[in-house]
Amino acid sequence: MENMKAVRIHKYGGPEVLLFEDAPRPVPGSGEVLIRVHAAGVNPVDWKIRAGYLKDSRPYTFPLILGWDLSGVVEATGPCACKFKKGDEVYSRPDSSRNGAYAEYIAVKELEVAFKPKSIDHIHAGAIPLACLTAWQAIFDTAGLSAGQKILIHAAAGGVGSFAVQLAKWKGAYVIGTASAENQSFLRELGVDEPIDYEETQFEDLVRDVDVVFDTIGGATQKRSWKVLKKGGILVSIVAPPSAEEAATNDVRQAFVWMMPNGAELTEIAALVDSGKLKAVVETILPLADARQAHELSQMGHTRGKIVLRVA
Numbered sequence: 179m180e181n182m183k184a185v186r187i188h189k190y191g192g193p194e195v196l197l198f199e200d201a202p203r204p205v206p207g208s209g210e211v212l213i214r215v216h217a218a219g220v221n222p223v224d225w226k227i228r229a230g231y232l233k234d235s236r237p238y239t240f241p242l243i244l245g246w247d248l249s250g251v252v253e254a255t256g257p258c259a260c261k262f263k264k265g266d267e268v269y270s271r272p273d274s275s276r277n278g279a280y281a282e283y284i285a286v287k288e289l290e291v292a293f294k295p296k297s298i299d300h301i302h303a304g305a306i307p308l309a310c311l312t313a314w315q316a317i318f319d320t321a322g323l324s325a326g327q328k329i330l331i332h333a334a335a336g337g338v339g340s341f342a343v344q345l346a347k348w349k350g351a352y353v354i355g356t357a358s359a360e361n362q363s364f365l366r367e368l369g370v371d372e373p374i375d376y377e378e379t380q381f382e383d384l385v386r387d388v389d390v391v392f393d394t395i396g397g398a399t400q401k402r403s404w405k406v407l408k409k410g411g412i413l414v415s416i417v418a419p420p421s422a423e424e425a426a427t428n429d430v431r432q433a434f435v436w437m438m439p440n441g442a443e444l445t446e447i448a449a450l451v452d453s454g455k456l457k458a459v460v461e462t463i464l465p466l467a468d469a470r471q472a473h474e475l476s477q478m479g480h481t482r483g484k485i486v487l488r489v490a
């Protein structure tokens with residue numbers, strides 16, 4: 179069995195349980211490709227899984243390779259895999275019930291893979307799949323956002339939020355976004371029509387009659403969001419299921435979205451990137467061996483855009 183370098187955990191815990199070590203190189207199964215990972219995106223779910231926050235709903239076996247966001251090059255194809263060939267440049271949000279992409283190689287089902295955008299490098303492509311698919315599935319597939327509608331996007335400067343802003347603008351929506359004072363001009367650069375400094379202003383004092391609230395924060399922010407929706411509007415959360423009772427009381431709809439891998443949507447997203455309508459903002463690039471530092475940064479909750487690990 180061949181070995182590779184990977185960042186694995188052998189137990190739940192703090193950033194110190196992330197170990198840069200040798201691990202067996204995976205072998206692609208039926209309908210799978212083996213990808214040489216060039217860049218792995220870092221997402222809050224990585225440290226939530228590392229810390230054991232999801233252990234009741236997602237039982238993992240150890241050792242576990244974290245990270246479910248990648249860009250790389252097809253190294254080999256498994257039996258019955260015919261969509262990609264050795265040498266293809268691809269990106270993916272692989273199945274998060276299996277070993278992830280903090281590694282030199284990963285085996286991924288072909289259905290979860292798409293050709294990477296041609297106009298950007300692996301670092302920027304590796305920042306896209308998980309966060310952008312989440313934004314796409316929340317505001318398009320679930321909320322049905324359309325041209326002329328108004329959307330409030332919480333944490334608009336973050337990984338998911340920065341993609342949601344650009345997708346909503348591309349669709350022709352009017353975008354209101356929240357961030358701290360440091361990120362107000364960044365929100366304007368992304369295309370936000372009405373940036374709100376959440377430290378300075380209670381958003382519910384300014385915002386009225388939106389068609390969609392995209393909640394990426396939860397807690398009090400989610401609760402305070404009901405009153406800004408117009409009748410029949412929708413609150414979509416990716417953090418905590420909103421209350422059906424509160425939705426009914428306010429005469430609005432609610433939904434919780436758990437993003438699913440989707441190679442076909444990644445193909446549409448790649449076309450948007452290559453046409454210049456969508457970009458990945460990468461704030462920090464670290465070597466794979468520094469995954470601990472990447473988690474510490476992500477856990478601070480103030481990432482602008484994305485953090486990416488350079489693997490190849």
Ligand SMILES: NC(=O)c1ccc[n+]([C@@H]2O[C@H](COP(=O)([O-])OP(=O)(O)OC[C@H]3O[C@@H](n4cnc5c(N)ncnc54)[C@H](OP(=O)(O)O)[C@@H]3O)[C@@H](O)[C@H]2O)c1
Nearest residue numbers: 222312333335336337338357358361416435436437480481
């Ligand atoms: N359900 C799913 O499938 C799914 C998928 C992806 C992500 N998620 C979850 O969604 C959440 C967001 O993910 P992410 O990747 O976008 O996180 P992230 O990139 O770490 O978010 C960081 C951003 O949050 C902003 N922020 C922090 N507190 C805020 C507040 N009170 N109001 C407005 N903005 C605030 C920060 O802006 P400032 O620095 O300006 O404060 C920063 O830009 C995470 O909890 C993640 O686990 C769920």
